[in-house]
Amino acid sequence: MRSYFLFVSLLLSIYSHCSGQNLKSFRNGSLELYYEEYGKGPPLYILSGGPGEAPDHPYRQIVDSLKSFYTCILLHQRGSGKSRNIPITEKTITIENYTQDIELLRKERGDKKITLLGVSWGGLLAMNYAALHPAFVSNLILVCSAPPSYTVWNVLYDNQYTRRSKVELDSMDILQKTFSTKTEKELDSLKVVTPDSKEVLAYKEFIALHIRAMYYDRSKISKQNFNHLFYSFNFQPIPIIDKEVLETKWDITSKLKKLKIPALIVYGRQDDQGESTFYLQKESLKFSEVHVIEKCGHEIVEEQPTEFFKILMAYVRRTRS
Numbered sequence: 273m274r275s276y277f278l279f280v281s282l283l284l285s286i287y288s289h290c291s292g293q294n295l296k297s298f299r300n301g302s303l304e305l306y307y308e309e310y311g312k313g314p315p316l317y318i319l320s321g322g323p324g325e326a327p328d329h330p331y332r333q334i335v336d337s338l339k340s341f342y343t344c345i346l347l348h349q350r351g352s353g354k355s356r357n358i359p360i361t362e363k364t365i366t367i368e369n370y371t372q373d374i375e376l377l378r379k380e381r382g383d384k385k386i387t388l389l390g391v392s393w394g395g396l397l398a399m400n401y402a403a404l405h406p407a408f409v410s411n412l413i414l415v416c417s418a419p420p421s422y423t424v425w426n427v428l429y430d431n432q433y434t435r436r437s438k439v440e441l442d443s444m445d446i447l448q449k450t451f452s453t454k455t456e457k458e459l460d461s462l463k464v465v466t467p468d469s470k471e472v473l474a475y476k477e478f479i480a481l482h483i484r485a486m487y488y489d490r491s492k493i494s495k496q497n498f499n500h501l502f503y504s505f506n507f508q509p510i511p512i513i514d515k516e517v518l519e520t521k522w523d524i525t526s527k528l529k530k531l532k533i534p535a536l537i538v539y540g541r542q543d544d545q546g547e548s549t550f551y552l553q554k555e556s557l558k559f560s561e562v563h564v565i566e567k568c569g570h571e572i573v574e575e576q577p578t579e580f581f582k583i584l585m586a587y588v589r590r591t592r593s
Contacts, residue, residue: 324507341589374397489569529557535561540575550562
C-alpha cells in the first residue's frame with residue numbers, strides 16, 4: 273500500500289508540473305471551479321463521467337489526440353478533480369448547476385460556438401447543455417453516454433445485476449454491510465486520511481466487483497488504473513443525481529428532437545447501459561451517426577482503444593474539414 277501511495281504522489285507531482293501552466297479557474301457564485309486548456313483551434317469541451325470522476329485517464333489520451341484540431345478544454349466538474357472541494361449537497365449537485373457551469377465557462381472564455389465531447393455522465397451533460405443552449409453548440413460527441421431520459425435509467429442497474437454471479441452478489445452484500453456504517457462523505461474523507469481502514473478496504477473491494485460488470489473482457493481491467501480511479505473519484509454526487517433523475521422524471525428527449533446539431537454516438541455492444549439507451553439517443557438526435565464497437569463494454573478506451581480512436585479521428589477530420 274505504501275509503495276502505491278509513493279507512486280501516486282510521484283504521478284501527481286508530475287501531473288501538477290505538466291498541467292500547472294494550463295490550469296485556469298472561473299467562478300459560479302461562491303464556487304471556484306477549474307479547467308485545463310490545450311492545443312489550438314475551435315473550442316472542444318471535454319466532460320468526464322461520474323459525476324465525480326477526475327478528468328485524468330482516459331481523458332488525457334483524448335486531449336493528446338485532438339489538441340491539434342481543437343483547443344481542448346478539460347473541465348474539472350464541480351465535486352471532481354481540482355474542483356473537488358466544494359459542499360456536496362442536493363442544492364449544489366444538480367443537473368442544472370453542472371450545465372450552468374459550462375455556460376459560465378463559455379461566457380468567461382468568450383466562445384461563440386463549442387463542440388462538446390462527453391463520456392458516460394459527461395454525455396448526458398453535453399446533451400442537456402445542447403438542449404438548453406443550442407445556438408452555442410456546433411457538434412456533439414457522445415461516448416458510451418448516459419441516457420437523455422429517466423425511462424431507461426434503471427436498465428443500467430438491472431444489467432449489472434444480471435452480469436454478477438451469486439458469489440459476487442453475496443460478497444457485495446457483505447462488503448456493503450461493513451462500509452455502510454459510514455456516510456458517503458465520511459468514506460470520501462477516510463480514503464485520504466485512513467486508506468487502510470476496514471471501511472475503505474471494504475468499499476474498494478465493493479467498487480472493484482461493481483466495475484467488473486462494466487467490461488466485456490475482464491482481463492482488460494488495469495489494477496493501476498483502478499487504484500487511481502478509486503482514490504481520485506468522488507462518489508458522493510452519484511446518488512444525488514440518481515435521485516434527481518428518478519424523482520423529477522428527468523427527460524430531455526423532446527428538446528433534443530428539435531435540434532439540428534450533428535452528433536457522433538459511439539458505444540460498446542456489451543455496454544451495461546443496454547442498447548436501448550443508445551437507440552434513444554439516436555432516435556432523439558436526428559442528425560447523428562452511430563458507431564458500435566464489438567466485444568466492448570462501457571470502458572471503451574481501455575477495452576478497444578484502437579477502434580475507438582479510429583472512429584473518433586475519422587469523424588473529427590471529416591467534420592472539421
